Amino acid sequence: MVKADKSNISTKRSICPVASTLDILGDKWSLLVIRDLFAGKTTYSELQNSPEKVPTNILANRLVRLTDHEIVEKKPYQTHPVRYEYILTAKGRELGPILKSMVAWGEKHIPGTKAMIKKKR
Amino acid sequence: MVKADKSNISTKRSICPVASTLDILGDKWSLLVIRDLFAGKTTYSELQNSPEKVPTNILANRLVRLTDHEIVEKKPYQTHPVRYEYILTAKGRELGPILKSMVAWGEKHIPGTKAMIKKKR
DNA sequence: CCCACTGACTTGTTAATTGCAAGTAAGTGA
C-alpha cells in the first residue's frame, strides 16, 4: 500500500486558484495520467504502457492522489480475479480545457510534437 | 551562477505535446512565475514577493529555464546599478489560455480559492 | 497438482530535486 502521503488533500500555498491547482497537478506525471484517461485507457497496465513509460510506483502514487482529490475514481469491474478500472469523475473531466490548451501550445511552440487524441463523440 | 541544467532545451519524453509541455512547465513553480509576469511583475524581487514565497534559488533556476525556452526574456532596464526586468515573450504570452483554464478549474473545484487577476486592457 | 503467466501493485536503494539559511557582490544614500 502506498502510504497516505502527508501532502494532504488540503495543503494550499495560497488562495490563488493557479497555485492551488498546481498543488494538485503540478508535476511531470499527473496530467499525463489524466491525458491517458481522456484517451480511453482505463486499467493500470494500460496506463503503464504509455509512450512516456511512467515508473510503476509513481503511477500508483499518482492514482491514489488523484482519487483522493476525486479527480479519478477506482472501481473493480470484475471479481475473480479482481480487476480495477480508473475513470475520470466529472471534476476530472473538467480538466479537459487545461489539457486542450496544453496541446495547442505544445503543437505550436514545441517542434516535433503531434497530438493524436481521439475526439470524444 | 546557476549551472546550465542538463534537462536541456530539447529532452522530450515523447512526441506528445502535453508531455513536452510538461517537460518544460511540469513543476510547482514555473507556471506560478508566469502567472506573476502576466500580473505585471517584472523584477526579481517582485517575483520573490509572491504570496507563495518561492525559494530564491528555485526562482533563479526557473528564470534561466524559462529564458532558455524563450518563454521569458531578461533585459537590463537601467545601468548603475544594473537592474533587470523579466518579460514574457510572445511564446510566453500564449500560455495565457493554460493559466486561464487553470484559474477556471481551480475556482470551481478547489474551495477557498479566489482569482484576482487584473485584466489586461 | 505444478508451473508459467498476468495484472496490480509494493519494497528497497540510489539518484536527483527541493527547500531553507546564509553568504556575496555591485551600487546607493546618509
Add this chain to the structure above:
DNA sequence: TCACTTACTTGCAATTAACAAGTCAGTGGG
C-alpha cells in the same frame, strides 16, 4: 564608513523520483 537594496549563489539536509526486483491473487495448461 555604514547600513541598505537588488539580484543572485552556495551549502546542506530533507524530500521525491527513478529503477529494479519482489509480492500476491488468480488462471490456464499439462
